[in-house]
Amino acid sequence: xxxxxxxxxxxxxxxxxxxxxxxxxxxxxxxxxxxxxxxxxxxxxxxxxxxxxxxxxxxxxxxxxxxxxxxxxxxxxxxxxxxxxxxxxxxxxxxxxxxxxxxxxxxxxxxxxxxxxxxxxxxxxxxxxxxxxxxxxxxxxxxxxxxxxxxxxxxxxx
Numbered sequence: 094x095x096x097x098x099x100x101x102x103x104x105x106x107x108x109x110x111x112x113x114x115x116x117x118x119x120x121x122x123x124x125x126x127x128x129x130x131x132x133x134x135x136x137x138x139x140x141x142x143x144x145x146x147x148x149x150x151x152x153x154x155x156x157x158x159x160x161x162x163x164x165x166x167x168x169x170x171x172x173x174x175x176x177x178x179x180x181x182x183x184x185x186x187x188x189x190x191x192x193x194x195x196x197x198x199x200x201x202x203x204x205x206x207x208x209x210x211x212x213x214x215x216x217x218x219x220x221x222x223x224x225x226x227x228x229x230x231x232x233x234x235x236x237x238x239x240x241x242x243x244x245x246x247x248x249x250x251x
Contacts, residue, residue: 134190135196142188155173
């Protein structure tokens with residue numbers, strides 16, 4: 094049974110500085126359109142790269158510790174119990190890190206189930222993904238400097 098106090102964490106994998114653990118509570122409950130994950134962030138780690146979504150709106154609730162939030166407005170420390178909202182588009186860009194000596198935990202709730210486009214401003218990448226409850230689906234990343242014209246490679250029939 095899903096429990097946010099004692100979740101079933103899985104290590105996400107990633108390079109040093111991005112070691113995070115995630116429990117997909119929404120998937121455990123069979124949710125198809127609402128995502129809910131408990132994140133565990135060891136000291137000195139960051140949950141994910143700075144990014145924003147075009148399809149997934151997010152809420153984050155700090156359960157434990159004092160993580161640092163980065164948004165277009167800058168960075169600030171969050172307090173236990175604090176809730177933040179990340180709207181669609183550039184205004185919702187965000188990143189959560191743990192520069193403290195204590196473990197951080199937060200609950201992230203998001204709309205999901207539809208394909209999403211994610212932009213990573215720091216690395217100039219674009220991600221296209223669909224989150225399927227059974228796993229799998231499209232997960233592709235592209236360097237925005239490699240954009241092509243809409244008509245490139247297109248030929249009329251005949």
